[in-house]
């Protein structure tokens with residue numbers, strides 16, 4: 620791993636501002652390999668050196684990958700002046716600067732949301748070219764027909780003329796359906812069902828790629844993803 624400035628390491632890994640990190644380093648709250656370092660521009664390799672902040676050893680992670688069971692009523696954003704965001708729900712030990720939700724779920728949509736500070740990871744997950752399918756369960760105000768499934772599979776054209784990529788639609792009993800899409804246009808699923816005159820009463824994302832919303836993750840909770848869960852995202856479901 621490349622060396623980084625000590626103030627950057629402390630601020631990103633302990634979730635404090637750069638200004639506070641500099642102040643704390645200057646007053647001797649940081650040690651590197653057992654020695655107090657007061658120069659906040661000091662270069663250290665956070666994976667090789669033992670860095671301690673106020674006696675707490677750093678367990679370096681370049682990026683953080685979280686899974687949240689998004690509840691209704693919160694917005695998929697990092698920051699908002701007046702409304703609660705999904706990042707506001709991330710508990711303190713998992714907080715760090717730069718976290719953002721990967722893609723947007725509508726305010727009234729629930730379920731699986733990935734939150735990270737890794738822009739490249741988010742890009743690969745969202746790029747339609749990578750064809751990572753996102754699976755949703757929808758409660759509708761009418762029945763899904765065979766013809767609708769075919770229209771979705773062929774690529775439906777939205778009311779504004781946008782042509783969607785192929786989508787998999789599967790009826791799941793009376794007025795319920797599973798739908799898989801690999802792109803994330805604004806209100807996409809609601810607009811797709813709108814074309815076939817069905818309203819969406821409830822929408823929940825249950826999987827991203829081959830990774831399913833963990834059953835024991837309660838609404839509003841989040842936790843770190845394991846490496847195998849991250850790999851599952853990039854495999855077909």
Ligand code: URA
Pocket residue numbers: 723724725726728805806807808809810822
């Ligand atoms: N499609 C929608 O219409 N809403 C969502 O939240 C996600 C996909």
